[in-house]
Amino acid sequence: MNRPDQPPASRPLSSAEADIRARRLIDEAYTPMSHRDDSPLPAYGPTPPVAQPGRPPMSQKATDASALMLTGSVAALSVGGATSLVLYTLGQVDPVTLAMGAAGPVALVLAAGSLLRSLGRAKADAHTEHHHHYKGPVHQDHRAVHTTTRGMWAKTTNQQQEPT
Numbered sequence: 683m684n685r686p687d688q689p690p691a692s693r694p695l696s697s698a699e700a701d702i703r704a705r706r707l708i709d710e711a712y713t714p715m716s717h718r719d720d721s722p723l724p725a726y727g728p729t730p731p732v733a734q735p736g737r738p739p740m741s742q743k744a745t746d747a748s749a750l751m752l753t754g755s756v757a758a759l760s761v762g763g764a765t766s767l768v769l770y771t772l773g774q775v776d777p778v779t780l781a782m783g784a785a786g787p788v789a790l791v792l793a794a795g796s797l798l799r800s801l802g803r804a805k806a807d808a809h810t811e812h813h814h815h816y817k818g819p820v821h822q823d824h825r826a827v828h829t830t831t832r833g834m835w836a837k838t839t840n841q842q843q844e845p846t
Contacts, residue, residue, distance in 0.1 A: 761787055 695703065733739070740748070764787045772783040826843045 761791060 737748075765784055768783045768786060769780065772780055828841045828843065829838060830841075831838045
């Protein structure tokens with residue numbers, strides 16, 4: 683389908699028509715485009731804020747607590763889903779086996795938490811003292827060197843501090 687400004691496709695363009703069409707396309711390409719927004723400007727002053735869609739505005743502490751609750755709900759969902767799956771598969775058994783199946787995931791979570799706590803205490807209580815055995819006189823240097831680098835063209839200053 684031809685545009686109204688195009689000649690029919692049945693005949694080739696003459697040289698003058700091609701020049702006119704090329705000039706029109708070049709002029710359209712380099713014509714500056716503008717947009718005028720006539721909507722009223724926002725008022726300045728004691729205008730109350732407007733709540734935006736999404737999560738409501740809140741303090742950093744409230745945001746942190748909210749994120750913690752969302753994370754906890756994901757963890758609770760996985761434990762609850764595992765418990766539901768176990769209970770569903772054990773639905774045809776007696777109540778004692780059903781209670782053991784329900785308590786299994788909880789016991790597993792409690793055991794993992796206890797293991798992590800004991801590993802943390804063991805790491806904190808690890809013996810860090812080490813001994814060196816030398817034959818002959820030994821001198822230990824306890825000076826500390828503090829380095830400061832400043833400026834656009836770096837100048838490094840080393841300061842030695844004697845042990846106290």
